[in-house]
Amino acid sequence: MAKDFYEILGVARGASEDEIRKSYRKLAHKYHPDKTGGDKKAETKLKGINAAYDVLKNKDKREKYDRFGAEGQQFGGSGDFGGASPLDDIFDAFFSGTGRSRGGARAASPGHDLEYRTSITLREAAFGTEKKVRFTRHENCPECDGSGAAKGTSQESCSQCGGVGQVRMAQGFFSVTRECPRCRGIGHVISSPCHSCRGRGLVEVDRELSIDIPPGVDSGSRIRVRGEGEPGRNNGPRGDLYLFIEVEPDNVFTRNDNDVLCQLPLDFPQATLGATVRVPTLRGDAELKIPPGTQSGTVFKLRGMGVPDVRGYKTGDQLVSIQVETPTKLSREQTDLIKKFQELSTAKTYPLKRRFMDKLKSSLKK
Numbered sequence: 001m002a003k004d005f006y007e008i009l010g011v012a013r014g015a016s017e018d019e020i021r022k023s024y025r026k027l028a029h030k031y032h033p034d035k036t037g038g039d040k041k042a043e044t045k046l047k048g049i050n051a052a053y054d055v056l057k058n059k060d061k062r063e064k065y066d067r068f069g070a071e072g073q074q075f076g077g078s079g080d081f082g083g084a085s086p087l088d089d090i091f092d093a094f095f096s097g098t099g100r101s102r103g104g105a106r107a108a109s110p111g112h113d114l115e116y117r118t119s120i121t122l123r124e125a126a127f128g129t130e131k132k133v134r135f136t137r138h139e140n141c142p143e144c145d146g147s148g149a150a151k152g153t154s155q156e157s158c159s160q161c162g163g164v165g166q167v168r169m170a171q172g173f174f175s176v177t178r179e180c181p182r183c184r185g186i187g188h189v190i191s192s193p194c195h196s197c198r199g200r201g202l203v204e205v206d207r208e209l210s211i212d213i214p215p216g217v218d219s220g221s222r223i224r225v226r227g228e229g230e231p232g233r234n235n236g237p238r239g240d241l242y243l244f245i246e247v248e249p250d251n252v253f254t255r256n257d258n259d260v261l262c263q264l265p266l267d268f269p270q271a272t273l274g275a276t277v278r279v280p281t282l283r284g285d286a287e288l289k290i291p292p293g294t295q296s297g298t299v300f301k302l303r304g305m306g307v308p309d310v311r312g313y314k315t316g317d318q319l320v321s322i323q324v325e326t327p328t329k330l331s332r333e334q335t336d337l338i339k340k341f342q343e344l345s346t347a348k349t350y351p352l353k354r355r356f357m358d359k360l361k362s363s364l365k366k
Contacts, residue, residue, distance in 0.1 A: 005052035005065060013066070017057070018115075024053040025136065025204065033195070050198065108236035114229045115242050120213065122250040122260075126282050126307045128215040132208060133243065138230050139205045141197035148201035150192040158183035186234075202231065211243055216258070216310030221245040252280055258307045258316025263323050266290065271324040281305045281318055288320060295352070296324040 006013050009023045027049045029035070036042035055061045116135050140146030149155055157163040161180035165187040168177050179185040193199025211225060222242055229239025253260040264279060274292035278285045281302060288300060299321050306316025330338065347354045 003048070005056055008048055008052040009056065011056075020053070020056050024049065024057070028053075028204070046198070050200070108234045109232055110237045111230035111232040111239035113239040113242060115244060117244045117246060119246040119248050120217075121248055122253055122255060123282055124213065125217050125245070125247045125255075126215060129213050130210055131213055131243075132210050134206060134208045135241070136204050137207055137228075138202040140231065141194055141201055141203045143196035144194035144201065146201045148190045148194055148197060148199040150194050153190075153192040155188040155190055158187055158189050161187065163187045209241070213243075213245065214310060216308045217245050217247070218255070218310075219245060219247045221310070253282065253318075255307065258309055258314075259319060260306045260316065261319045261321060263321045264288075265323045265325050266294065267325055268327055271295070271322070279318075279320055282307070290322070294322055294324070296322060298322040 160182040165185040225241040228241035302318040305318035
């Protein structure tokens with residue numbers, strides 16, 4: 001009985017495409033001939049890994065595999081399943097022409113997109129930055145120039161379908177056309193596969209890009225870099241690279257859309273007598289005038305000192321929330337002065353307290 005493809009790749013049956021791809025890359029790297037020195041067992045292991053990945057990376061093939069399983073199904077080098085019912089064949093003939101040209105062989109199709117995630121600071125998000133990203137993608141094998149055939153050999157026209165990629169089969173009263181099982185609909189076969197890429201025509205390479213991140217991005221923002229994804233099939237265009245942004249928490253500022261908020265502690269004399277203080281902003285320090293009698297929770301607005309809108313509209317504001325700090329660890333002299341201050345205080349000294357007491361008295365009379 002054939003070994004389960006999910007088990008070969010070391011993933012669960014409900015694994016996502018990303019989990020399957022990551023597991024495959026890890027195993028392919030581990031058992032690559034350059035790593036194993038041409039060990040035959042490792043080579044056999046790698047063939048099984050490639051076969052499993054060829055099925056599980058493809059949505060249609062994976063659905064068929066999940067439906068029929070490996071046991072009792074004929075699975076050949078084409079990477080597709082045999083043994084389907086005549087009804088399945090009829091539906092395939094009429095509704096599964098995707099990816100083929102009128103001549104039968106598979107048409108060019110774009111490559112898969114890639115995703116990369118990066119984190120930036122709040123200041124980088126506010127003013128934009130350039131980020132270097134390093135990722136792995138497939139390139140044409142330099143040994144065979146992407147053909148998949150060993151040096152001195154070339155791809156051969158498929159003898160079973162005559163190079164058209166499809167074969168005609170009789171199904172009772174119907175005559176249906178299906179993908180050629182020998183060449184997998186490509187129209188050609190490789191008798192002598194390239195040693196470097198094992199006939200795939202592709203190898204994994206490390207890629208580094210410098211990407212401009214515009215001002216105003218936020219967590220969840222997505223930047224599209226065209227043509228930096230996986231290569232297309234049959235000379236199709238490359239997919240794209242999507243850069244997903246995560247903005248790191250800041251020690252001073254909290255962001256709310258395009259506004260930023262910071263808490264500013266004031267000592268008792270500053271809040272009581274008023275003062276002109278320096279306030280940190282994303283653009284450097286700014287002066288803020290504090291009027292006498294300022295209470296905790298009072299919010300001042302510095303217009304245009306927030307984050308610019310990523311679409312180029314207006315820039316947000318900075319909100320400064322005041323936090324009056326109660327003094328602690330007083331000296332004897334300070335304690336005496338506070339007591340003296342309390343003795344000199346009247347109801348007018350604390351208007352908030354006075355209004356509260358008036359409301360309380362009014363409530364008790366009802």
